[in-house]
Structure formats: C-alpha cells, structure tokens
Amino acid sequence: xxxxxxxxxxxxxxxxxxxxxxxxxxxxxxxxxxxxxxxxxxxxxxxxxxxxxxxxxxxxxxxxxxxxxxxxxxxxxxxxxxxxxxxxxxxxxxxxxxxxxxxxxxxxxxxxxxxxxxxxxxxxxxxxxxxxxxxxxxxxxxxxxxxxxxxxxxxxxxxxxxxxxxxxxxxxxxxxxxxxxxxxxxxxxxxxxxxxxxxxxxxxxxxxxxxxxxxxxxxxxxxxxxxxxxxxxxxxxxxxxxxxxxxxxxxxxxxxxxxxxxxxxxxxxxxxxxxxxxxxxxxxxxxxxxxxxxxxxxxxxxxxxxxxxxxxxxxxxxxxxxxxxxxxxxxxxxxxxxxxx
Numbered sequence: 001x002x003x004x005x006x007x008x009x010x011x012x013x014x015x016x017x018x019x020x021x022x023x024x025x026x027x028x029x030x031x032x033x034x035x036x037x038x039x040x041x042x043x044x045x046x047x048x049x050x051x052x053x054x055x056x057x058x059x060x061x062x063x064x065x066x067x068x069x070x071x072x073x074x075x076x077x078x079x080x081x082x083x084x085x086x087x088x089x090x091x092x093x094x095x096x097x098x099x100x101x102x103x104x105x106x107x108x109x110x111x112x113x114x115x116x117x118x119x120x121x122x123x124x125x126x127x128x129x130x131x132x133x134x135x136x137x138x139x140x141x142x143x144x145x146x147x148x149x150x151x152x153x154x155x156x157x158x159x160x161x162x163x164x165x166x167x168x169x170x171x172x173x174x175x176x177x178x179x180x181x182x183x184x185x186x187x188x189x190x191x192x193x194x195x196x197x198x199x200x201x202x203x204x205x206x207x208x209x210x211x212x213x214x215x216x217x218x219x220x221x222x223x224x225x226x227x228x229x230x231x232x233x234x235x236x237x238x239x240x241x242x243x244x245x246x247x248x249x250x251x252x253x254x255x256x257x258x259x260x261x262x263x264x265x266x267x268x269x270x271x272x273x274x275x276x277x278x279x280x281x282x283x284x285x286x287x288x289x290x291x292x293x294x295x296x297x298x299x300x301x302x303x304x305x306x307x308x309x310x311x312x313x314x315x316x317x318x319x320x321x322x323x324x325x326x327x328x329x330x331x332x333x334x335x336x337x338x339x340x341x
Contacts, residue, residue: 005337006295007044008330009305010035010322011081011225013051014059017247020312024057030315032068034308034322039076041326045303046073047081047111047225052120056251056311063096070104077107081196081225081305082178084115086134087124090158091165093138094145098169106171111196111223112138113178117255132187133157139175139191146172176223189213194221194302203298220300227279230306231324234281241317242270244310249278251311284328291329292336 012031016024035046046069048062059065066078078100085093093110100108114131115121121128137155144153145165152162177188178196185202188195189209197203203222210220229245231237238245250266258264267273274281282290295301306325309318 005334006224006291006301007077007303008042008325008333009045009047009077009079009303010038010043010308011047011049011305012059012065012308013049013311014057014065015054015248015311016057017312018056020244022312022314027315028065031308032065032072034315034319035069035076036072037319038308038322038326039073041322042330043076043322043326045077045079045305047079047305049081050083051117051255052087053123063100066100066108067103070100070107073104073107075107077109077303078104079109079176079223080111081223082111082113082176084120085112085138086115086126086131087120088138090138090141091145091160094142094165097142097173098146098165098167101169101171101173102167106169106173109174109176110142111176111178113196114184116257130157132183136187136191139177142175174221176221185209186212189215189220194223196223196225198225198227200224200226200294203294203301207298207300217300222298222301223303223305224294224301226304226306228282228287228306229279229321230282230284230287230329231321232283232328234283237321238270238274238281241310241313242273244313245279246270246273247311248307249273284324284332287325287329288332288336291333295333295337296340 014027016027048065050062051058052060062080069078097110114135118128133156137157140155141153141158148164148168150162150164153160174193176194176196177192179185179188180198185195185205186209189206190213195206210217229238246267253264253266273279291304309315
C-alpha cells in the first residue's frame with residue numbers, strides 16, 4: 001500500500017446565478033488563476049463538473065477548461081467530476097482525453113458518470129432510462145480506443161468499425177467513475193480505475209465491491225469529494241456564504257441529483273442544511289482529525305477535494321478558505337500521515 005498522503009483538490013462548476021450575477025468571462029479567468037495559485041500553495045488537483053442548458057450557466061465544456069488548466073499548471077492533476085458520458089460520442093471523448101493527457105504530460109484523469117437530468121438526455125437525443133448501458137458502452141469504447149485496437153466494437157448503444165483511434169496517449173488517463181448509489185459504486189469497482197465519492201460513508205461500500213469483484217485492494221483508488229466548510233471561524237463564514245450553499249443544494253435536488261426513495265425535499269433554509277448533515281462546519285483541528293482518520297482507515301483515498309467557491313460567491317471569498325486549507329490543514333494532514341506506522 002502506498003504511504004503517500006492524499007492530494008488536496010479544488011472543484012469547479014462556474015455557476016453564475018441571476019441573483020448574484022457577475023461577468024462570466026472574468027469568473028472563468030479568475031478561477032483558473034486561482035487554481036494556478038492554489039497549485040503553488042500545495043493543492044494537487046482540480047476537478048471540473050458538467051451540466052447543460054442551465055439557467056445559471058453551469059459549466060458545459062469542462063474539457064476545454066481542463067486544457068487551459070493543463071497549460072497553466074505543472075504538477076496539479078486535472079480531472080472531471082464528472083463528464084456525463086451518455087451525452088457524448090465516446091470516440092470523441094476518448095480522443096479529447098488523449099489530447100489532454102498528451103498536453104499535460106499525463107496529468108489528466110477522465111471522471112465519468114451516469115448523469116440524471118432528463119432534459120439533457122432528451123436534448124442530445126438520448127433516453128435517460130438507458131443511462132447504465134450508455135455509460136458502460138462508453139467506458140468500453142474509450143478503453144478500446146486508448147488501447148490502439150483495430151477490432152470492431154459492437155455494444156448495446158454504440159457500434160464502430162475496426163478503425164484505430166489516433167493519436168494514442170503516452171500516459172493512459174485513469175478512467176474514474178463518479179457514483180453515489182450502491183449499483184453505481186459496484187460499477188466503479190467492476191469497470192473503473194477508481195471511484196469519485198460524494199460521501200465518505202461510501203468508502204467502505206466501494207472497497208467491499210472491489211473485494212467482491214476480485215480486485216486488488218492495494219490498487220483501489222478513492223477520490224473523495226468533501227461537503228464541508230473549513231475555516232478558522234466556520235460559523236461566521238457560514239453566515240456569509242450559506243445562501244450560496246443553500247442555492248447549490250436546492251438546485252441539485254430540483255434537477256433530480258438525489259435518486260431513490262430517500263430523495264430529500266428542498267431545504268427550507270440554511271439551518272436545515274446543517275441539521276440534515278448535508279454540510280458540516282469545521283475548523284482546522286476538526287478537519288485534520290477527520291481527514292487523517294479517513295486516510296488511515298482507507299489508504300485507498302488518493303484525493304480530498306472541496307468546492308473552490310459556491311454559486312454566486314466571489315472568487316476572493318473562496319480563496320480565503322483555500323488559503324486556510326493550505327496554511328492549517330494540508331501540511332498538518334501530510335505531516336501526521338507521514339508519521340504513521
């Protein structure tokens with residue numbers, strides 16, 4: 001098992017809600033500048049999300065942003081959390097990911113997932129109920145494309161002649177799968193190079209699935225999205241940004257992100273978010289204790305990442321939390337994990 005500490009990362013969606021509208025070009029440019037700065041502070045990853053036809057300008061072109069980040073950074077890994085694979089032509093997705101790997105020196109990870117927003121599938125001529133087969137076919141096509149195979153592909157949703165996809169990546173991107181349901185986590189263990197989790201409770205679910213499929217636990221990879229506000233005075237920061245967080249969660253609920261019988265209703269106010277445990281408030285010592293415990297219990301965790309800023313929040317406001325993580329959390333977690341047996 002690797003003894004390296006997990007990297008820390010930032011997560012971007014570039015939302016720009018009407019009630020907090022800001023110049024969108026500046027938001028993109030300033031956020032990329034922020035990620036470049038964060039690399040200098042010790043952050044090791046940046047993650048980019050995807051949605052389409054969103055009234056709040058949710059980022060629809062994460063691979064383009066990934067290319068810009070790859071050109072501006074030197075050590076930071078750049079990943080998608082996530083690309084909705086079923087909305088894309090998978091050969092083109094494989095080609096774009098290969099180009100990103102080549103340009104970045106092998107620092108790109110392709111995170112894919114099912115998606116859930118019916119309007120997106122309808123607009124792209126896909127059926128939302130076919131999401132599982134669209135995703136599994138896409139993964140198979142992408143893997144075959146990166147292998148240089150000249151074999152034809154015949155799947156449930158896609159078919160291609162025996163033509164090699166070129167150019168091949170010099171470093172094959174990791175193909176990660178974002179999942180929050182047990183079937184999705186099982187799929188990540190079965191056909192992915194790792195899982196992107198939305199809850200730390202899912203770490204054990206994933207490892208159980210890896211074991212069930214005969215995988216090597218030493219090679220399992222968990223990329224753990226964190227839903228927490230970490231600050232010197234988290235209650236004060238929460239008072240400043242909670243409306244932005246409330247908007248974020250309620251929009252995900254409105255779009256259908258949380259599936260199944262336990263789908264939450266929209267949160268009435270910011271206190272309801274905390275009461276439900278959807279977000280937690282932490283200072284550095286609390287965050288360090290939790291992250292060290294998680295990384296010790298689950299050494300398969302390769303990355304912890306946090307939202308850089310929330311919908312409508314200024315980049316400067318998000319940067320204050322980034323600085324705090326860099327000063328008080330990252331070095332202490334790294335030191336404590338280096339000292340463990």
